[in-house]
Amino acid sequence: MNASLELGPIFRTLLRNKMGALLIALQIAVTMTIVVNAIFIIDEREALMARVSGVDEADSFYVNSNGFASDFDNPNTIQEDLRQIRALPSVRNVTTINAIPISGGGWSMSLQTEAGEGKDDVATAVYMVDHHGLEALDVQLLAGQNFTEQELRYRDGSEEGWPQNIIITQALANDLFPDTAIDEVIGKTTYINNDEPMQIIGVIDALQAPWIGWEQLENTMLSPEYFAFNNSTTYFVRAQDGMRDQAMRAVEEYLAQRANERLVRGMESFENVRNESYGFHAAMIKILTIVMATLVLITGMGIVGLASFNVNKRKKQIGTRRALGATQWQIVRYFMLENFMITSIGVLTGAALSIGLNILLVNFFELNRISWYYIPIGMLCLWVLGQLAVLGPAKKAANIPPAMATRTV
Amino acid sequence: MLKMENIAKVYRTDVVETHALKEFSLEVNEGDFVAVTGPSGSGKTTFLNIAGLLETYSAGRYFLDGNDVSGISDAARSRVRNEKIGFIFQGFNLIPDLSLFDNVDVPLRYRGFSSKERKQRIEQSLDTVGLSNRMRHLPAQLSGGQQQRVAIARALAGSPRFLLADEPTGNLDSKMANSVMTLLQEINQQGTTIVMVTHDPGLAAQAKRNIHVRDGQVSELHEVNTEHTRDVVNG
Incomplete structure (x- = not known):
């Protein structure tokens, strides 16, 4: 039996019983508006969080040594610390460093390819590391060479100028020398402080700057220096695979034994650095997810409620339809079609509202413009939600016996 | 057209068993009223x-239009109702x-x-009951008698083999009731078999045959126009 869909009669019936249907349609529209924008925001945040820092995050940590005695011999302490820490079996490598990637605090400079004031420049984060920095940070040299021990200098804040050689990330290389092969970048000169030349001796794959919200997050340069501002030195330690906790204990024990005239503090895993840096994003994702789940649940319950109310109100009518020849499936289909129409009004309104809300968010909160495909996906999800929610009441309706038609109550 | 053999219907609850029909046998021929x-x-x-295949039965056999409809599926019952039976409700x-x-x-x-085809049938059946000029009206805009005429048009539109009418004039005053009854007689004269349940002996007298049911059994069959009355003993 090829029974025709009852789109016209259902639509006309809805027109005569507008209020309930419109309220549900409005609820669907609001749900879609919020869900679509929330998912877009969540996706953006997750994409931000998924960016690779470049560091071996699972196995890395850092610790700070702060010499307080007036005659504290920091250069020798650093050398001794580095030697001892590298000798620990659980440690893969260690470097001194002036700032921790994605931690929120660091140092940035501008580089230019031509000397002189007013020339185009490119911003970059600066990490001062020793010749073990590449392995300690788990960055790969794509071209050129590493620093040698001989070119390292000790920087305590009073030094002027910059080292002769630097290593930069591929992203920074592309910004400085667009359309230039990486191999050809090696040996090129860049200028810092307008006219201080530095030669690029190496290009590494990736290492993020300290500031996760910075547009030039991937622009980083490594400078061959032991950094110890006011006798404060940070050691960035990379443990052997899977041995971070042992390495943290071992480094802590070693530093505790040699804690004369200095404070050792602030030991923190890189995992923790990431969690703190992206804590706001993670919390936002959680809140938005809870809001979405609650909204979807309430909307689903609203649809179930309206459909159940309609089924109870139309028991006699449903029995009559069954008596007149409707199969159980045709009764189920009736309610699913009715829901589809209500949901369609909701999702079409929701599509317009979603774009409207996004425009507001773009204008007032500097969010990105929503990708077009979120709208049809959102509509599809709400349609599916509506159909799933109405299925129970529709099946209940289909179970109303045709003999209901002849009952007087 | 319609033949029931020893039909029984028992309603069961946890505490009560009600025998609504007991060895109910009846035959209705084509063209009967x-x-x-x-x-x-x-x-x-x-x-x-x-x-009307609105309910199943506990025992017995039922032949509709020559086909045994005992035990057919719910979907098949829907199809038979839709194609062969027209319903008029109180x-x-x-x-x-x-x-x-x-x-x-x-x-x-x-x-x-x-x-x-639907449009043609709707217009024709509403014309038959004299309401073709009110097709776009809602039921609430009509009198009770007119509403029952619409229900008759709905029952007729599918060209059913027979009509089942449940107290079709029960909610109508006598004038409207007579008008509906006249319409049913006209439909019957055009060849449609009609089975009508009614409380009203006056209306029953206008049918060709009367069946009296008591305690779930046919107690009396009465040919109205031949004055032939006989008792039917069930079991």
Whole structure:
């Protein structure tokens, strides 16, 4: 039996019983508006969080040594610390460093390819590391060479100028020398402080700057220096695979034994650095997810409620339809079609509202413009939600016996 | 046309077992106009529900249009109801939110007729009951008698082999009741078999045959026009 869909009669019936249907349609529209924008925001945040820092995050940590005695011999302490820490079996490598990637605090400079004031420049984060920095940070040299021990200098804040050689990330290389092969970048000169030349001796794959919200997050340069501002030195330690906790204990024990005239503090895993840096994003994702789940649940319950109310109100009518020849499936289909129409009004309104809300968010909160495909996906999800929610009441309706038609109550 | 053999219907609850029909046997021939009478609780409506395949039965056999419809699936019962039976209910059972046109259209859509054929049938059946000029009205805009005429048009639109009418004049005053009864007689004269349940002996007298039901059994068959009355002993 090829029974025709009852789109016209259902639509006309809805027109005569507008209020309930419109309220549900409005609820669907609001749900879609919020869900679509929330998912877009969540996706953006997750994409931000998924960016690779470049560091071996699972196995890395850092610790700070702060010499307080007036005659504290920091250069020798650093050398001794580095030697001892590298000798620990659980440690893969260690470097001194002036700032921790994605931690929120660091140092940035501008580089230019031509000397002189007013020339185009490119911003970059600066990490001062020793010749073990590449392995300690788990960055790969794509071209050129590493620093040698001989070119390292000790920087305590009073030094002027910059080292002769630097290593930069591929992203920074592309910004400085667009359309230039990486191999050809090696040996090129860049200028810092307008006219201080530095030669690029190496290009590494990736290492993020300290500031996760910075547009030039991937622009980083490594400078061959032991950094110890006011006798404060940070050691960035990379443990052997899977041995971070042992390495943290071992480094802590070693530093505790040699804690004369200095404070050792602030030991923190890189995992923790990431969690703190992206804590706001993670919390936002959680809140938005809870809001979405609650909204979807309430909307689903609203649809179930309206459909159940309609089924109870139309028991006699449903029995009559069954008596007149409707199969159980045709009764189920009736309610699913009715829901589809209500949901369609909701999702079409929701599509317009979603774009409207996004425009507001773009204008007032500097969010990105929503990708077009979120709208049809959102509509599809709400349609599916509506159909799933109405299925129970529709099946209940289909179970109303045709003999209901002849009952007087 | 309709043949029931020893039909039994038992309603069971946790504490009570009610025998609504007991060894109920009846044969209705093509072209008949049968009025079924009986006191409240006698089993009239149960008979009507079973005859119209609205309910299943506990025992016995039922042949409709020569086919044994015992034990057929729910979907098959729906199809038989849609294609062979027209229903007229005491409360009209029109759908209040649909126009007369859409009300008459309800069973035709389940039948799968084309849009063109449905329109033709709706217009023709509403014309038969004298309401073709009010197709776009809602049921609430009509009198009770007119609403029952719409229900008759809905029952007729699918060209059923027989009509089952449940107290078709029960909610109408005598003038409207007579008008509906006259319409049913005209329909019957055009060849449609009608089985009508009624309380009203006056209306029953206008049918060709009367069946009296008591305690779930046919207690009396009465040929109205031949003055031939006989008792039927069931079991």
